Amino acid sequence: MKTGNLKRIFIIISLVLSAHVYAQYGLGKIEEIEEVRSRKLIVMIEEPREKVLKKIAKNPKRGSVEDYKADLKNFNESMKIVVEKFWPYSKVGIQYKTFDEIEAIKKKKSEEYAVIACLSSQPSTMSAGFKYAEGIYWVKDIKDDFEDRDDLMFSTMIVNKIEDWGKVPVYYIPLFDVFPTKASLVYGIKGIENYFNFRIQTKKNGAKAKDERERIEEQVKSRAPKLANKTLLLRQEWLDDELTSENLKNYYPYKYQVCDRELMDKIVMEGDGNYAYGVVMPTVVSGTSANVVIYAQFVMDGADSQAMCIVKPAKMSVGIGGKIGKKNFTDKIMIKIVEQVKGISE
Numbered sequence: 253m254k255t256g257n258l259k260r261i262f263i264i265i266s267l268v269l270s271a272h273v274y275a276q277y278g279l280g281k282i283e284e285i286e287e288v289r290s291r292k293l294i295v296m297i298e299e300p301r302e303k304v305l306k307k308i309a310k311n312p313k314r315g316s317v318e319d320y321k322a323d324l325k326n327f328n329e330s331m332k333i334v335v336e337k338f339w340p341y342s343k344v345g346i347q348y349k350t351f352d353e354i355e356a357i358k359k360k361k362s363e364e365y366a367v368i369a370c371l372s373s374q375p376s377t378m379s380a381g382f383k384y385a386e387g388i389y390w391v392k393d394i395k396d397d398f399e400d401r402d403d404l405m406f407s408t409m410i411v412n413k414i415e416d417w418g419k420v421p422v423y424y425i426p427l428f429d430v431f432p433t434k435a436s437l438v439y440g441i442k443g444i445e446n447y448f449n450f451r452i453q454t455k456k457n458g459a460k461a462k463d464e465r466e467r468i469e470e471q472v473k474s475r476a477p478k479l480a481n482k483t484l485l486l487r488q489e490w491l492d493d494e495l496t497s498e499n500l501k502n503y504y505p506y507k508y509q510v511c512d513r514e515l516m517d518k519i520v521m522e523g524d525g526n527y528a529y530g531v532v533m534p535t536v537v538s539g540t541s542a543n544v545v546i547y548a549q550f551v552m553d554g555a556d557s558q559a560m561c562i563v564k565p566a567k568m569s570v571g572i573g574g575k576i577g578k579k580n581f582t583d584k585i586m587i588k589i590v591e592q593v594k595g596i597s598e
Contacts (some may be wrong), residue, residue: 282423282455284447288366288411288422289341294357296369297328297348301387314479315392323390327432334437339523340445351385358417365381366412368444371433372407373573375536375543382410384418389430404535405430406545409440423447428531428550434517435557442482442557476592483507485529492580503586506593518522523554530581530589535596547577549585563594 280288300321308314314355316363336343347365349357354367372389386539386584389405407430410421425443427436469591486500488510495503497510509515519527535546551561565577 278365282451284413284422285451287413289448291366291413292342292345292347293335293366293416294341294347294349294365294367295331295335296354296387297331298324298387299350300324301385303386304390305390313328318391320390320569321593323392323431323508327388327523330432330437331370333443334521335435338438338441340571341440343551351387354414354417358414362414366407366411367409367414367417368441370407370409370427370437372405372430372495373536375545382408382421382424388432389598405552406536407432407436409437411444426533426535428533433513436531437522438475438520439531439557442520446558473592473595475553477526478553478593479560479589479593480506482526482528482554483509484551485509485519486581487511487513487529487530487586488517489534490530490580490583492578494583495581495586500586503583504590506590513573519554520557523555525553527554529551529554531595532579532581544574544576547575549578549581549589553591555583561589563588563592 265334300317304320305317308317308320332348335346357365367443369384370388371384372386388407398511405511407427408424409427409432410424412419417423425447426438427440429436432440442559482507484504486508488497491500491510500508500510516529519529530549530551533548533550535548537544537546546565548565549563550559552558555561566584
């Protein structure tokens with residue numbers, strides 16, 4: 253990769269990590285944002301996708317069709333629960349439709365709906381746009397979300413107007429789970445709300461993106477010390493090999509709990525401010541000749557899923573496959589989190 257491209261990517265990385273859920277992924281005009289906020293909502297639900305079914309048929313180790321259908325049923329139920337609790341705009345008449353059903357509504361030239369959906373993509377294809385027809389990626393035991401796999405995937409929540417369904421979304425936000433959990437769905441919807449609020453306030457007050465980015469950085473810095481009084485949840489699959497529930501105390505002196513997905517979902521759904529939760533956040537940045545995947549560690553407030561700490565990659569050199577950062581929480585990352593809590597770093 254050329255030096256000029258690297259320089260451009262590093263500038264983008266800085267913007268992404270300092271204002272992750274804001275302007276970096278905003279593609280819509282103010283008028284489109286206002287329309288989405290005022291419209292009736294359609295939520296895309298998942299049904300078995302041909303591409304996944306073919307992979308299952310070729311390799312039974314990926315899981316069975318029955319497993320796949322059961323997980324899709326759970327996902328659809330989670331989407332319904334999360335949307336009906338956290339969607340910040342009108343909840344009257346929310347509809348749940350499959351991809352084909354949404355396509356049919358679009359063909360009728362309707363302009364009364366906004367649509368949200370979760371889509372999965374490979375980093376190598378994300379700059380070409382989202383593949384709406386392929387939905388979300390699945391294999392059984394997908395807990396190893398960010399471990400090395402032949403078919404590395406990332407999932408994103410998108411929101412769009414029905415007439416622009418299939419095109420560039422009004423807004424999209426990366427999720428921290430490939431097969432979305434309730435916690436990541438809550439994060440996605442809150443990210444949509446935060447971004448819309450940011451854009452509307454920017455229009456009203458004439459604030460610049462730089463001003464907002466600085467405000468967010470200060471907000472994160474002010475939240476970090478409060479982590480000392482919360483219990484930090486860390487999912488087992490995101491702990492590096494050298495970290496265990498027993499030796500974490502050697503690097504993190506405050507209250508913590510190594511948990512499973514179900515407990516993290518419960519805390520986030522309840523908005524329990526006694527907790528914070530750590531996630532590994534993947535971000536795909538498009539360059540002129542290649543896409544770079546950045547991994548950063550975020551600590552979110554259990555009360556509102558807003559960032560309390562952000563640990564950026566220690567080295568900004570692009571590794572094999574265009575990857576930057578660690579895929580898990582390591583001892584060094586935990587030390588950096590503590591430094592932020594104490595106000596002595598970043």
